[in-house]
Amino acid sequence: MTQEEKTARQDGGVRERLLAAALGLFNSKGYAAASVREIVEASGVTKPVLYYYFGNKEGLYLELMNGPLAEFESSLKRVTAFQGGVTERILHFCLTILELVRENVEVARLVYAIYYGPPQGAPHIDFNTLFDRMVESIGEMVREGAENGELRPDAGQDGAWAVISILNTAMEEQFCHTPPRIDGPQMERMLRLLMEGLAAKTA
Amino acid sequence: MTQEEKTARQDGGVRERLLAAALGLFNSKGYAAASVREIVEASGVTKPVLYYYFGNKEGLYLELMNGPLAEFESSLKRVTAFQGGVTERILHFCLTILELVRENVEVARLVYAIYYGPPQGAPHIDFNTLFDRMVESIGEMVREGAENGELRPDAGQDGAWAVISILNTAMEEQFCHTPPRIDGPQMERMLRLLMEGLAAKTA
DNA sequence: CATGCTACTTACCGATCGGTAAGATACTAA
DNA sequence: TTAGTATCTTACCGATCGGTAAGTAGCATG
Structure with a gap:
């Protein structure tokens, strides 16, 4: 040999x-x-x-999770560097995250099952920081938009959470349906409708 | 005795x-x-x-699920009878569903865990019809609104799915966080922001 | 009182579970 | 060739799993 x-x-x-x-x-x-x-x-x-x-079984599970999690987290960091108007930045952010999920559907599916489901004796993994990071990034963008006059001044938390809702549901669709009922272009259209409601009033 | x-x-x-x-x-x-x-x-x-x-264990599980499911389904039927403008009807629909979930948090939690999670050897229960019924009801209301000029003519599928996203995420929050980060009033504000984006343009 | 039914218990079953000890194989370095 | 290490196998362990047979207790009826 x-x-x-x-x-x-x-x-x-x-x-x-x-x-x-x-x-x-x-x-x-x-x-x-x-x-x-x-x-x-x-x-x-x-x-x-x-x-x-x-x-042991736990060790396998933890290694299975920690790899893709770290990768997802670093991707999340990179995506916030995009420049442009607030609406375009929010769209870019959400479309990139959705694409990430689509490229790692199996892992994403397992992450969601863990997040929403009971532990089943599995070791605890905290996904909250990841989701919270996304909530925070979107919240920051909406806040900036409100401050620079692009978005209505009361857009704040409610606006951010409305964006997160659309992204979250679109992500979930990627592993709940074959084919998913929401794809990238449709999520974009949904977000654009919402952004119109969030837009600053010029009249 | x-x-x-x-x-x-x-x-x-x-x-x-x-x-x-x-x-x-x-x-x-x-x-x-x-x-x-x-x-x-x-x-x-x-x-x-x-x-x-x-x-057996399966029988227990099925009975545990079928009771509340039937109840939830009949509640869903009743809630569509509300009259008013389309925006008010959508708001009423979503707020009522959210309240239903809040009153049955444990069951809702289990339903979601089943929906997103793997079967674990449990007998199959189809929740799709329930969720589909909600999607359909909201879609119908948005369609009517577009037809009667209250909502923009292109509101259709995208608008309906944006509403569903907000409702879906608000529902999930009821069992993902203690206390939930989205309550009834906040969901209402989110929906109102979206409805502004969906509103027919009069200018 | 005897019988039949309902609601419940004790004790047990075969199967599978996660995990491990002892050993075997392949490879490398001295 | 020997010794040590990495990688892998066979055979086994105690514990728990879902399920069940046989029996008991309580009650109502004839």
């Missing part, structure tokens, strides 16, 4: 296979009802391998 | 206690992770009693 073959054994993709299988099964059955036995069977390895790589 | 005491034994509330315990545990742990043992323990009876009344 050569050095490359050693690499192949070391990096035979066991970790990735386990993570992929776990994602699928946690999504389709939930944490509690997805057994270690079926996860390893779907990965083509034996049970102690899972314990070798991840310590 | 008298006839009243017989009644007491027959109606000692065992069914209700089992349903209440199941609701709490399904909500806090999920269907799969909530065991029959802990449900009966929380009810103060023994395991075969659950099987006596409900046949």
Whole structure:
């Protein structure tokens, strides 16, 4: 066996296979009802391998979550750098987030299931900071819009939450329906209707 | 033992206690992770009693769901009878639905967990018709408003879905946060902002 | 009192659960 | 070749799972 073959054994993709299988099964059955036995069977390895790589079921779950979460969080940071009028910035923000969700539907689905569902014995993961970050960013944009006269002065919290509602529901649609009943263009149109209600009155 | 005491034994509330315990545990742990043992323990009876009344775990779950679902559905029918301008009708509709959710937070929480989460081995319950009914009612009101000139002619699907988004997110807030970040009055303000964007242009 | 029914208990079942000890295999370095 | 390490397997563990058979207690009726 050569050095490359050693690499192949070391990096035979066991970790990735386990993570992929776990994602699928946690999504389709939930944490509690997805057994270690079926996860390893779907990965083509034996049970102690899972314990070798991840310590236990919880460790697998935490690693499954923490990777995409960090990625999503860094993407969230980047998207707030967009420049333009407030309406265009809000649209850009929401469309980018929605695209992110569409590119990671399975992970997003699991995140939402965890957020809305019971823990099922799974270790606690706090998604609030992520969602709160989005709420905050949108709130900041609406506030700026109200201050610079682009949006009505009383747009504030209510306006921000109305934007968040449209984004949130559009995101949820990506994994609740096949095909989703709301796509990017439709969410944009919805937001534009709302932004008209938020617009400063010039008459 | 008298006839009243017989009644007491027959109606000692065992069914209700089992349903209440199941609701709490399904909500806090999920269907799969909530065991029959802990449900009966929380009810103060023994395991075969659950099987006596409900046949099995699935039967308990189905009965737990079907009761409130039927109630929610009949409430939904009644709420569409309200008369008034389209904006007022939409507001009334959404506020009533939100109030219904607030009065049945535990059931609503479980419904959402089921809707967004994996089945966990639980029997399938179709919530789509319920949600679809709401989507349809709101769509109908927006359509009427566009036809009678109260709303802009292109309000249609996008406007309806924007309303649904706000209602949906407000509903979810009732069990995601304590206290919820969106209450009835705030949802109303959000909807009014949106309705301004949907309003027919008279200028 | 005997019988039948309802509501409930005790004790048990086979199956599956997450996890682990002991061992085997492959590889590398000395 | 030996020793150590990484990666993996077989076989097993105690605990819990949903479910059930057999029995008991309470009650009403004839």
